[in-house]
Amino acid sequence: MNETVIDIRQLNKAFDKQTVLNGIDVQVKHGEVIGLLGLNGAGKTTLMETMLGFSPASSGQVRLFGRDEAVQLSEPVKKRIGFVPQTDELMDTMSVAGYLKLISSFYPNWDQAMIDRLLDEWVLPGDKKISKLSIGQRQKVSILSAIGHHPELLVLDEPVASLDPKARRQFLQTLIDIAGGGEKTVLFSTHIVSDVERIADRVWLIKDGKILVDAAMDEIKDTTVRLHFPNGELPELGELHVLHQRQAGSQKVWSVTGWNPMHEQRWRQRFGDALNIERLSLEDIFLELHG
Numbered sequence: 001m002n003e004t005v006i007d008i009r010q011l012n013k014a015f016d017k018q019t020v021l022n023g024i025d026v027q028v029k030h031g032e033v034i035g036l037l038g039l040n041g042a043g044k045t046t047l048m049e050t051m052l053g054f055s056p057a058s059s060g061q062v063r064l065f066g067r068d069e070a071v072q073l074s075e076p077v078k079k080r081i082g083f084v085p086q087t088d089e090l091m092d093t094m095s096v097a098g099y100l101k102l103i104s105s106f107y108p109n110w111d112q113a114m115i116d117r118l119l120d121e122w123v124l125p126g127d128k129k130i131s132k133l134s135i136g137q138r139q140k141v142s143i144l145s146a147i148g149h150h151p152e153l154l155v156l157d158e159p160v161a162s163l164d165p166k167a168r169r170q171f172l173q174t175l176i177d178i179a180g181g182g183e184k185t186v187l188f189s190t191h192i193v194s195d196v197e198r199i200a201d202r203v204w205l206i207k208d209g210k211i212l213v214d215a216a217m218d219e220i221k222d223t224t225v226r227l228h229f230p231n232g233e234l235p236e237l238g239e240l241h242v243l244h245q246r247q248a249g250s251q252k253v254w255s256v257t258g259w260n261p262m263h264e265q266r267w268r269q270r271f272g273d274a275l276n277i278e279r280l281s282l283e284d285i286f287l288e289l290h291g
């Protein structure tokens, strides 16, 4: 299936006078797993919440599953989505099992067998009151409540932030199992770059309200490079985007995205062997983006 599940065009969002999303333009196809990286305050939560209609856009358009949903999600679309918010919305007075039972009542296709298995694997006490859970345990319940109906689109806002390393591994494995068949579309934000490398097949780097890098995982290291070259007249930049630049003696050092073989040819013609092209890890790319 080649359906476009998320279609965001020229999305802008401002709080008072602060522009938080500035012309976001991205499309996601059925089955893609996207890792969203950005510093604190970059706009990851705002992007997810605006996309899902929890917070109105200032301008632009969001379509989910081909429907115009910028303002409010319709019930049929809601049923196709699972969302793990950054701050959970659990009901403190209920037990874990009671809460999950309540959530299950909204979904005819709720997979209680999977939930029971994960409650066991993730060592979650079903009879314990939610108010008595640790933050990590709450996060696990929040994740379970979002995946029990096998959503076609799963949106997770820092789902592992409070999980211990073992729980994080277990959760990532579950996510791989969920997304593995290419049947689910997943968008997740995180500060753990290695998790993105491990499970995402596409990465978005957000900065200053813009998605500055949007590349397939296996492309990103080819299209985002660090160039070392002597001072002097530059070849045409075309669609190259400079993430960061500095001067090192008589050399310029530029980190760029959008690099392709045509650029390489042009820059080689211009600088010959004096051009050094350095490949970067995803973490290096993230750090370059932030100077």
Ligand SMILES: Nc1ncnc2c1ncn2[C@@H]1O[C@H](COP(=O)(O)OP(=O)(O)OP(=O)(O)O)[C@@H](O)[C@H]1O
Residues within 6 Å of the ligand: 015, 016, 020, 038, 039, 040, 041, 042, 043, 044, 045, 046, 047, 086
């Ligand atoms: N309801 C709001 N009212 C005013 N400003 C807001 C509101 N929500 C978010 N912001 C501002 O928007 C910016 C982006 O916040 P957002 O929560 O989207 O960032 P984030 O990338 O998810 O950060 P983090 O990694 O810390 O979770 C911040 O400057 C924040 O102060």
